[in-house]
Amino acid sequence: MELTGAQALIKSLEMQHVEVMFGLPGGAILPVYDPILDSSIRHILVRHEQGAGHMAQGYAQVTGRPGVAMATSGPGATNVVTPLADAYMDSTPLVAITGQVATAAIGTDAFQESDITGITMGITKHNWLITDVDDIPRVVAEAFHVATTGRPGPVLIDIPKDIAQSTMTWYWPAPADLDLPGYRPVTEGDPALVMEAAELLLAAERPVIYAGGGILKARAADALRELAERTGIPVVTTLMARGCFPDSHPLCLGMPGMHGNYTAVTAMQKSDLLIALGSRFDDRVTGKVSAFAPGAKVIHVDIDPAEHNKVRAADVAIAGDCRLVVEELLLALEARGLSHSEATRGGRGGSPSDAVAGAPAAPGTMAERYPRERLAPWRAQLGAWQERYPLVYDQQPGPGPLKPQFVIECLRDQTPEDTIVASGVGQHQMFASQWWQFDHPYTWVNSGGLGTMGFAVPSAIGAKVGRPDKMVWAVDGDGCFQMTAQELVTASSERIPVKIAILNNAYLGMVRQWQEMFYEERYSEVYLSPDLPDYVGWAESMGCVGIRVESPDDVATAIDKANSVDDRPVVVDFRTDAFEKVFPMVAAGSSNDDIIVDPSLIGGSRP
Amino acid sequence: MNMYGTDQRHHILTVLVENKSGVLARVASLFSRRGYNIFSLAVAPSDNPRFSRITIVVDVESAPLDQIVKQLDKLIPVVSITELDPAHSRERELLLATVEAGPESRGQVIQLVGVFEGKIVDVGPAHLTVMLAGAPTKLDDFEDLIRGYGIVEMQRTGRVALPMLDRADHRGQPATGTADTTEKAG
Known part of the structure; x- marks a missing residue:
């Protein structure tokens, strides 16, 4: 089947089960817009290409499927730069497709030419400038593979106008045909390291699970809940991880960081073991790094090994998919006799100290000794902080100021x-x-x-x-x-x-x-x-x-x-x-110990 | 430290990359945006036309080596990374220099080049262009000595390196324990 490059591109997107894309046409991408009329893919015409990129991100964040954004060359492409940088920071799978001037015009400062692959090199997981029409299906397949596997992220495909207009014989590559010899993302954690992590976890007295966006990327929310409930270990959820563990759960401490609540911030500071799952010790979480959680050992699970020891040295660093590693960890704990849920499920507005109420431990197992008794004082402490330093504001009835x-x-x-x-x-x-x-x-x-x-x-x-x-x-x-x-x-x-x-x-x-x-x-x-x-x-x-x-x-x-x-x-x-x-607020560069709480909590007045 | 990285601060990474356009830019851009310092960088096709080999001498005081290797590893076209311990590798570099060599100093320059087993590759009325290949420290010594005569222009290639061979192994395999190859991940 002979197709134009443009037709091959759209067909490749269909092969990737793309159902919707967001974009805005222009000169260099014109050929690609023609076959959209005949495609099953819904195209949403945006009013600014930045909108296309962010829409694709929003789509990706709630569905877990890669978002697709399309723009023309030059200013169209540069308008997608911000969403690409955003998706790179937040590990959002995003496929951007940009038109490029004809291959003969590349490098001549042609109308609406910009070196978008050069510009986005540092803010994409990878990008491609297509120079041969026959490469289109393979590159699209590679791009989706790279965007969605390992640590997800944005990719960009730049397609010159003449390539989109020339013809090729259609094919669809088998997985083995992808030309990515340097890309082999890890998935499962090293069992020996998982065992080490289990040992640390069982020995901890003030552990905190520090759940990050990686939990959501790995679709590990259920595994995380199982881990928390089985061990009774409280969970903080970072800004990127909100929702990965229910706020209403008695073990949930909420958001840590610069504007995190007092208990979440302080729990990490006083912890003796941070179990970092898909989180990256961002400066907004750690505050001054040298003063962050000074007494804590660190288990760091991340699919991107470059996150290990980048900010904070880990005692056990496990490279792997969060869901798989947490499941391995649960098996390792089970092998040590910890097989029954410690915490009660559900229940809105409980405190961590409620979490142990009424959950009988199986006699004769490790669960009898762990972690109910051992973590009880810790959970009591957390509950006391929650009571002492809640989030507060003061809304007077109208017509006064609206909070x-x-x-x-x-x-x-x-x-x-x-x-x-x-x-x-x-x-x-x-x-x-x-x-x-x-x-x-x-x-x-x-x-x-x-x-x-x-x-x-x-x-x-x-x-x-x-x-x-x-x-x-x-x-x-x-x-x-x-x-x-x-x-x-x-x-x-x-x-x-x-x-x-x-x-x-x-x-x-x-x-x-x-x-x-x-x-x-x-x-x-x-x-x-x-x-x-x-x-x-x-x-x-x-x-x-x-x-x-x-x-x-x-x-x-x-x-x-x-x-x-x-x-x-x-x-x-x-x-x-x-x-x-x-x-609360931790001033930039300050230690999390110096958290500033709402003035009304320490005898001051509010506006 | 010295500017060619022939001291303890440097580590040699040989990086096997896909032989595609823009790969060098990706590597250079990574070093630049993450603030890693490079002493030297040499790139050439490898024995397999699909791949090129980049030899990078990095400054491990600018960032932990582990971070440099892992970040490099995340680049999709990077296939493998081998760290060469300077004590267990053979490093070579090429130097070209045009040196002041008027009638009164010409003989001494030629003699010095001879001592270092270099070559005269061009001759002018008042200058000589000389070439020297060898271990980077040898090039450092030569450069120090020739500087006294007046260097007009000089170019060094940056080093390339291969692991030392195990003396007991005649099949030409690199000695064990000399090279730490990072398998791709991530």
């Missing part, structure tokens, strides 16, 4: 518990992570590593496309919203009913918070405006329902109204209190 945390709590309580939440980056992101109750994996979509403002709207759209059965709310800031809001035009025209809550404090809030706390309240270039733009008018002009909320008394009604709309996007402009800060 952003109150908005998140209302949203949480008025939406189905498996609602997908997407966020931008800043205070609203931290409020969302802190105050939402994540009880299901793949319900939290955010930009953790790169911290890309403007991520929320497009990623929420991509998430809704991937999971049309679920309600999708974006929690956004007013600064973020202005960066990518035009994609709501995409959402309206494609009938993608996402809901956007803007926590509109008229400021670049997180920067404002830092200037308030660390720059003597010298506010430099952080004021936006509550009503320029007019968010409701803007939303309506983009085909959305627009709602404005100024009083806490109106929050519930507005959310109900938003939830009732399912034929178009909704934007709710919540006018929130600009003075509200995110607490």
Whole structure:
């Protein structure tokens, strides 16, 4: 079968079971857009290529399948750079396809030429410039393989216009035909190291499971829960891992890090064993590295061996897929007699000390000695911290200032518990992570590593496309919203009913918070405006329902109204209190021991 | 330290890569963006046309060797990485230098080149271009001595290296324990 390169490319995507892609055409990619008309693949026309990339990320984060974004050469391709960098940091499987000028024109500074493979070399897992039309099916197969296996990540395929126009004889490569002699991702952990890990785990008195995004990538949420319940070891879930272990579980300590809660941060600091599963000791988690968890031994499981000993030396470093390694670890523990669940399941709002109540240990097994008695004082300590240092805010009845945390709590309580939440980056992101109750994996979509403002709207759209059965709310800031809001035009025209809550404090809030706390309240270039733009008018002009909320008394009604709309996007402009800060906080470069809690918890006053 | 890395700070990595365009850029870009220092880098096709071999002398004070190897290993076109212990490998490098060699010093320069078993590869009225191949330390010594006469231009290739042979093994296999090859992972 003779096909053009363009037809072969689209057919290759079909072979990869791509059901949807996000993109925007242009000169160099024109040939590839023609066969899209005849394809089973749904193409969603974005308003800016950055939106295409973030939509593909949102799609990938909630479905686990690779997202596909397409753009033309030059500016189209460079507009995808931010999503690629974002996906690289957060290990999101993303396949970007960019047009390139004709091969004869490459290197001549042709119109809309940019060296996108050169530009994205450091922010993709790998990229390809196709120079032979016959390579197309093989390269597409390689690209999807690389993007989705090992540590997932973004890849880019650059296809010159003349290659897309020339013809080839169709084939589809067998797995053995992939030309990747240097790519052999590890999957299973070394059994000897897993045994060592089991020994450390059984000997620990103050262990903490430090669960990262790798749990979700490896689809290891069930295995993690089994591990936690069988051992009674408490779990912290990083920003990238929210939802991988239920917040309502008595063993869940919530999010650690710069804006993590006191107990999660302090549990790690005082721990004698960190069981890092698919987490990478990011600086936002560790604070000052030399002062991080000084008494802890470290078991570090990661599919990327380069993460081992990068930031923190591991006592046992296991290279492997988190799900497989945790399952191996469970078998190793079982071999040592630990075979019965220690903790009770479920139960909202419990504390770690509840976790041991009423779970009889099997007599004569290790479980009798471990870890119930041994971990009891530790769990009691954690429970005491939770009681002493909860997350707090103070919402007075209207018409006083509306607290952003109150908005998140209302949203949480008025939406189905498996609602997908997407966020931008800043205070609203931290409020969302802190105050939402994540009880299901793949319900939290955010930009953790790169911290890309403007991520929320497009990623929420991509998430809704991937999971049309679920309600999708974006929690956004007013600064973020202005960066990518035009994609709501995409959402309206494609009938993608996402809901956007803007926590509109008229400021670049997180920067404002830092200037308030660390720059003597010298506010430099952080004021936006509550009503320029007019968010409701803007939303309506983009085909959305627009709602404005100024009083806490109106929050519930507005959310109900938003939830009732399912034929178009909704934007709710919540006018929130600009003075509200995110607490707790560990100042950049400080030790996690110096965590700053909400002033009201230590006798101070709140705004 | 010295600028050619013939001291304890350096480690030699020989990296087998796919012989595809852009591979050298990927390696160089990795070193640059992660802040790893390179003393020298030499690249050439290997005996198999599918692969090239890059010999990199890295500064292990800029980053732990383990990190450098693992990050390098993550590059898809990198097939294998062998770390050569300088004490158990044969290293060679080539030096070309154009040296001031007027009537009064010409004889001494030629003599020095002779002592080091180098070659005169070009002759001008007031200059000589000389070539010397050998162990990097030998090149260092030569460079120090010839500098006194005035170096106009100089080029060193950066080293290439292979593991030392086991004396007891006549089949030409590298001695065990001299090379630590990293299998791909990741």
